[in-house]
Amino acid sequence: MNETDNHVFAPSGALTIARVGSTQRDIDALPDPLTIDLSSVERIDTVGAWMVHRTVRDRGAKLVGASSEVGKLLDQVAEADRPNEIVPPKKIGAVGELGEWAIQFGQTFVGLLGFFGATLMGFASVISRPKRFRFNAVVQQFDVVGVRALGIIGLMSFLIGIVVGQQGAVQLQQFGAEVYTINLIGRITVRELGPLMTAIMVAGRSGSAFAAQIGTMKITEEVDAMRTIGVSPIEALVVPRVFAAIVTMPLLAFWAMLTAIIGGGIFCWLGLGIPPLTYIQRMAEVVPASDLWVGLIKAPVFGFIIALAGCFQGMLVANDSEQVGLKTTAAVVQSIFLVIVLDAVFAVFFSSIGWL
Template sequence: MAGNATDDQLNRYACSGTLTITRAASTARELDAMQDPMTIDLSGVERMDTVGAYLIHRAMRDRNAKVTGASPEITKLLGQVADADHPTQVRPDERPGLIRVLEELGLWVTESGRTLVGLVGFLGATLIGFFNVARRPKRFRFNAVIQRFDVVGVRALGIIGLMSFLIGIVIGQQGAVQLQQFGAEVYTINLIGRLSARELGTLMTAIMVAGRSGSAFAAQIGTMKITEEVDAMRTIGVSPVEALVIPRMIAAVVMMPLLCFYAIVMSLLGGGIFCWVSLGIPPLTFTQRLQEVIPITDLWVGLIKAPVFGFIIALAGCFQGMLVKGNAEEVGSKTTAAVVQSIFMVIVLDAVFAVFFSTVGWG
């Protein structure tokens, strides 16, 4: 136990027994009641922990108390507490704004470079997986591909159809507002037809699939990584790329052209209904005009881009899913990264395709 005994000047504090956390509150009150200058006698202390040592050290630091009678072990403990007692910087030093911007830029470039290298490596592993499956067709998981067809394609028909239908209406409405100023409302059909078939049908479908299926790929594979199912596959000799990645990529590549064609049709349907209701253009006239203004190359441009976009979306989703490790928070962050990466790469590739097709005369 710890106690105190004072002399006539009430400036001597004698401890005895144990000076530990269990006596911290009473010891602190007794030390606060002492007068300065104070002497602390530790000759009777049998055991002391870091809390008791800190109380003594605080008295020495703040009130210039003198300590006597301390054993070598207690003296050593007091020295360790004194060495550890230094101010902690809660907030880092403010640095110039330019330095912070350059640092953030450097970190972003470094992270982007690592992601690019990892993505290229994952692409190589995926191509090797396709080659192995082609050499041994019995390893192809047909049922898994059919299930992914359902997830990527069939269950996406509703949201993609509604989105495309509304986009057709929006294109028609915005185009008609501008063309009415010149009395050229009939050219709204040209605008709806070419934009839907060539660009927006494919691009908006890719963005929707990236947000819906790409995120699902990352979350599913990431959850399997956390629960160690992927490691279990490797243990029993099953390639995770062949079992998890290839079925999802095949489903995305095959279903994207079908979804894009469906989106184009729904967009034209929405635009046609708008022209019929708002502009008084009958459906027969709308259909005939579409045949005149939409070259077949526009449809081919949209359908050629679709499987490439599907491959990129599946690649980014599976790649980010395979990067998950540690905890469930990683699943959310990698899922977000998968959506952002896939949409970014889709838009970049769309710009590349636009330049390429313009160069070859399909512009």
């Protein structure tokens, strides 16, 4: 570097990031007015150009001797040196948040309704052309939704039966009516808790898996590849999962009812001294066949809704890995919400037709 008496800074060679520290110290050591002569500079990078531009901007230095290539880079750096306007976030009141929630709810409902129609069309296409039915995929989903869920659903229902029996007995003992604990266990597990708790477990276990699997396929563009080769993603991905959920949910619900009754029976035997034979006879007397039919009718509908919501949220995943987690969570929340709403609708419906 050459420094003269008239405050000229003339770097030579390469003005790059490797020399930015020493170069900056040399510039700071020179008083104003300052002239920067770049005629001897052979190579310059963005960091060197920024240092020169900043000196010209802050100290009013004069720039001479820059070649055309160096001048272009300096112009680009100067063009990029503009303050960004930071827009403060809009403050949304309670009414605005409620409005946004209502709009989002409406959009989700419309989208889910459209996806429901597309799924029905997919089933119609498979029924009209049975060769397009993917038997292997359905069997795999039977294993995922049904077989692998037997253990956790059985354990959960067994414990629920014990809890219902214990809590019911505590209250009924005040009136000397412990024997009616059997009525409570039988009717509430067969009619309500069996299918409902099974649906919640399947929603958290299989509904989330459906959303994550399809969402990952969306990110890796496998869904787009299916469309490119003429394969319908609804028929290949959605129909097998929905069909498997519809078929396996009644079986899982019946398994949940059975294990809950067994759990309640063990409590009645050990806690209340009711013999198992008496428990079984009393259960057959107090639980009508209509309760079993109510639980088994609910189960496939719950399975359909869970699979539909999981696949729908999976299809909404965009090209962002974060979306997989968000849509998986949304699938579980949406499934459980719809299951509880449908359970309330079923309760009103069956009461209206006399299946109390």
